[in-house]
Structure formats: C-alpha cells, structure tokens
Amino acid sequence: TLEHAKLKARLEVLQRNQRHYAGEDLDSLSMKELQNLEHQLDSALKHIRSRKNQLMHESISELQKKDKALQEQNNKLSKQVKEREKE
Structure with a gap:
C-alpha cells in the first residue's frame, strides 16, 4: 500500500541519518551536507554538555x-563524647 511505502521510505531516511550521526556512510554526502551534519552534531554536543554540567552542579550541591x-x-557526637568523659 501507499502508506506502507511511505513508512518504509521514512524508516530508510531515519536509518541513514542515524548512520550519518554515528559517522558512518559519509562518502555520499556533499560538502554542504557534511557542514549541516557537523552543525547539527555541534548543537547536540552543546546541549549534552549543558545537561551534563547541570547534573554535575546538582550533584555537587x-x-x-x-x-x-x-x-x-x-x-x-563529639560533644556527647566530651560530656561523657566529664562524668
């Protein structure tokens, strides 16, 4: 069916993107696509580091x-020990 074909195509796109994010199958990408991928990864890394820092600050607190x-x-407890030593 048409719906099945659309879902299958969408799945293939998502799987390809996932491979790209993992640094795989990059040979087919153009310079612009590589730059876009790099930008997306930089942005994701900023979010990850921000969240990590937030968790570290919470943990420190x-x-x-x-x-x-x-x-x-x-x-x-030290005061209690001193009091008992006086007795």
Whole structure:
C-alpha cells in the first residue's frame, strides 16, 4: 500500500541519518551536507554538555548538603563524647 511505502521510505531516511550521526556512510554526502551534519552534531554536543554540567552542579550541591549534615552530626557526637568523659 501507499502508506506502507511511505513508512518504509521514512524508516530508510531515519536509518541513514542515524548512520550519518554515528559517522558512518559519509562518502555520499556533499560538502554542504557534511557542514549541516557537523552543525547539527555541534548543537547536540552543546546541549549534552549543558545537561551534563547541570547534573554535575546538582550533584555537587547534594554532596555539599550531605557533607554539612555529616559535619553537624560529627560535631554533635563529639560533644556527647566530651560530656561523657566529664562524668
């Protein structure tokens, strides 16, 4: 059917694009197509790095909170030990 043929053609385009994004089957691309691909990959890499940095900052913030809580707990326990030593 026509719908099946359209879906099959679309699938082939998507698979070809996926290979291009993976750096495969680049011989058939023109200079302009290679430049467009490079631009798309640069843009994707910027988004990836931005998200990675965001996650790293969130992780650092959480670790700092945990560190502060552990320091407070350590101080509390140290005080308890000193109080018991006085007894």
